[in-house]
Amino acid sequence: MLSMTGIGKSFLGVRVLAEVDLAVAAGQVHAVVGENGAGKSTLMKILAGVHAPDTGTITIDGRQVSFGHPLDAQRAGVAIIYQEFTLLPERSVAENVFLGREPLRRGLVDRAAMDTATASLLAGLGEDSFGPRDPVKRLSVAQQQVVEIVKALSLDARIVVMDEPTAALAEHEVELLYRLVRRLQERGIAVLYISHRLREVFDLASEVTVLKDGRLVSTVSTSEVTSDDLVRLMVGRDLGTYFPPRASSVGEVRLSVTGGGNERLDDITLELRAGEIVGVAGLQGSGRSSLAKAMFGAAPFTRGTMTPLRPRSVREAVAAGIGLVTEDRKAEGLALRQSVRDNALLVTRAIGRKGSSVRDLLERVRLSPARPSQEVLYLSGGNQQKVVLAKWMTLAPDVLLFDEPTRGVDVGAKAAIHDLMRELAADGMAIMMISSELPELIGMSDRVVVLRDGRVAGTLPAGSSEEDIIRLAASEEAT
Template identity: 60%
Template sequence: MLVAAGLTKSFLGTTVLQDAGLTLVAGQVHGLVGENGAGKSTLMKLLAGVHQPDAGTIVLDGTDVRFSHPVQAQQAGISTVFQEFNLLPDRTIAENVFLGREPRRRGLVDTARMRRDAQELLEGLGVSHLESGRPVRTLSVAEQQIVEIAKAVSQDARIISMDEPTAALADHEVELLYAIIGRLTARGVAILYVSHRLREIFDLCTTITVLKDGQHVTTRPAAALDESELVRLMVGRSLVTYFPDPLPGTVVGRPRLELEGVGHGDVDDVTLTVHAGEVVGISGLQGSGRTELLEGVFGVRPFSRGTVRLDGREVRLRSPRRAVRAGLALVTEDRKATGLALRQSILDNALSVVRGVVPGRTAEARRAVPGILSSLRVSARALDQEVQFLSGGNQQKVVLARWLATEPKVVLLDEPTRGVDVGAKVAIYDLVRQLAADGFAVLMVSSELPEVIGMSDRIVVLRDGRVAGEVPAGASEEDVLQLATGAASEAVA
C-alpha cells in the first residue's frame, strides 16, 4: 500500500533522519521501534505531511506522492493519531469527528445526521457505550483516543499511524484498543504502530522496523525476533536482562518508612514497611489505590487515619512541603503535568524543589546538581537547555535529579519508566538499584507486571484500596494477578 524509501530530514543543520524507509501492507500492523531520539516521530510526521523530506520518496498505491500539508495526506487516506490529541474539549464527539466536514442540509449543519453517522462509526469500532453527543471534556484518555481513531476512519483512512497509543491507558483499555486494531486490519487498513512496550509490538505486529540515531537498522518479520534481540538492535548492545540484580554490598537495614492502618477516601487500613536498602513494589489493577497511597504518604492527600513513621519517629505529613522536609521524594507518573516546568532550563528544574522548600540549601544543591545529572547520564547540550527539547527519557532523569537534590531518605516512584525507551528504562533501573545500595528506601508503583516483579524485593498488592496480600521477589505474574483480582481468595473460599 505504501513504500517509503531514503527519507532524510534535517532541522537547523542537524540530521535527525537519514535514508530511512518502510513498507506498509494492507491489513497488517507494522511496528516502528527505537530509543527516544531514534527518528520515529520524524518519520511519522513525514508520512503525515507535517514535515516534508529533504530527500527520499513516498509511493502510495504505486504513485509517487509529496505532501505539503497534513490535509493532503488525510485526503490521500493517511491519518495519524498522535500522542497529544487534537480535540476540542467543549464540543461533542460528533462535532470533533466531522470538524470542518460537517454534513449540511439546506445550508445548515445537519446535527442529527452528524450524530447518527458518528454513532455508526463508534459502533463499527465495537464501542457501543459512547454516545456521539457527549462533550469530549467528559471523556477518559482512552475514550478520547477512540474519538481520534473514529475521526481517522471517517476520513476513509486506509493507513493509520498510532504514536504510543497505550502510554496512558489501563490494562482493560489496552484490550479495547487491541480489539479496535483487529477490526481495522480486518477491513484492510494498514497500521503503523509506535510503542516502547515491546509486548504490544510482538502481540500486534506482523513486521517490525528498527531505527537508531535517525537511521534504519533493520526490518524483519516479528516472528523472526525475540525481545532480547530486538533490544540489542534498538540500543546497539546486548542486554542480558532488563532488570539488574541488587548491587553487591546492598544491605537491608532498619525500617525507614512504616505505615500502620493508614487511610483516606481512596485507601483504607494499609499497613506496610519499607527498610533502608529495600525496593518494595506496589501492584494492583487500575483504581486499586496505588497512586492514591503514594499521594497519602507524601501529603498530597493526607491520611485521615492511621500512623506514619519515618526512621521510627511518628510524623504527620499534612502537605508535600512537610514531606520534603521530613526526607521524602515523590516522582509522579505524569512528568509533563506534575513533574517539570517544560519551558525552564534543566538547572532550574533540578533546583526547583530545593528553592521552594529549603532555600537555604540552594547553593549547596547547585554545586551537587552537575554531578547528579552526570550520574544519571542525562544527554543534553548544556544545563541552560530548556527541558521541553529533551527526549522523554532525559526528561524523566531530570525529574529524578530534582528530587535527589533534596537528599531524601525515602523515594516514592509512581510509574518511573512510563513513556521512556528501553535504554532509558535500564538507566532508571540501575539508578533504583544504586539508591537501594546507598541506603535509601524505595517504594515503587508500576502497572507493568514484569517491571514490578523484576525490580522489587517484595511486592504489596492492592485491591479496592486495601492490601490484598504480599508476594516475595521472583513471584509469577499469575501470583500477583490472583491477589489483584481476588482470584486467590475465591479459590480458597
C-alpha cells in the same frame, strides 16, 4: 499498500534519517521501534506530509506520491494519531470529528448529518459507551482516543499511524485499544504502530522495523524474534542485563505504616528499608497511587500510624525526607515552560533549603544534552523524567516513592532510570516503586507488595512470577 524507499532527511545540516525503507500491507499492523532520537517521529511526519523528504520515494497502492502539506497526505488516505490528542474539550464528539469540514445544509452546519455520520462510525468500531453529542471533556482518555480514530476513519484513511497510543492509558483501557486496532485490520486498513512497550509490539504487530540513529537496523517478523532480540537491535544491550542487580543487603527501616487507612485505603501495613526497592502491584483501582499519595501527605492517612511521622500535608512529608515521583510528570511533576535548572530547584526553593549542584545532578541522571537553560517542554519523555529525578535528588530524601517511573519513555531511558534507582538505593535511600509493567516490577523489586481493593493482599519475594502477582492481585481474600 505503502512503500517508503531510501528516505533521508536533514535539518540544518544534521542528518536525522538516512536510507530508511518501510513497507506495510493492507490489514497489517507494522510496528516501528527505537530509542528516542532514532528517527521514528521524523519518518512518520514525512509520511503525514509535515516534512518533505530530502531523498527517497513514497508509493501508495503502487502509485508514487509527493506531499507538500498534511492535507495532501489526508487526501491520499494517511492519518496520524499523535500521542498528544488534538481535540477541543468543550465541543461534542461529532464537532471534533468533523472540525473544519462540517457538512452544510442551506448554508448552515448540518448537525443532524454530523451526528448520524459519527454514530455510524462509532458503531462500526463497536463503541457504544458514548455518543456523538457527548462533550469530549467528559470522556476518559481511552474514549478520547476512540474519537481520534473515528476522525481518521471519517477522512477515509487507509493508512493509520498510531504514535505511542497507550502512553496515557490505564492498564484496563489497553485492551480496548487492542480491539480497536483489530477492527481497523478487519477493515483492511494498514496500521503503523509506534510504541516503547515491547509486549504491545508482539501482541499486535506481524512485523517490526527497528531504527537507530536515523538508520534502518532491521525489519523482522515478530514470530521470529524475542524481546531480547529487539532490545539488542535497539540499544545493543541484552534484556538479561536490562535490569541492574538487586541489593545484596538492606539497612534500617526508613518508613513504616501500620493500620493506615483513609477513604480509599484500609489497614495498610508495610515497611521501607534503606537500600531496598519495594515494588507495589495491583489491578487498576486497587489503590496503588492512593497509597503513594497517602504516604506523601497529598491525600493523607486519616487513621493508623506512620513513622517517622504521618504527614498531614505535602510540605510535612517533604520536610520529613519523603519525595514522590508522580505518575503524570507533565501535569504534576514539572513546570514545562520553565528551564531544566528551575525545575531541578523547585523543591528546595519551595522549602527554603539549599540543594546540591544542578549541573552535577544533571550529569548523574544522564540528561542528554545536559543544558540547564533549556525549557523542559522541549525534552523527550525520558529526559523529562530525569529532570523530575534531579528535582528530588537536590533534596536527597530518605524515602523516594515512584509512581510509574518509566511510563512513556524509551528502552534506553528506562535502563538509565533503573540504574539510577539502584544507585540511589545503594546510597541508602528507601524506594517504593509502583508499576503496571510486571516485568519491571519483577526485574527491579527486592520484594513486591500486592494491593487489592485498597488493602494489602500479600507480599511476594524477589523473583516471583507474573502469575504469582496476578493471582494474588485478583484473589478473593487478602493473605
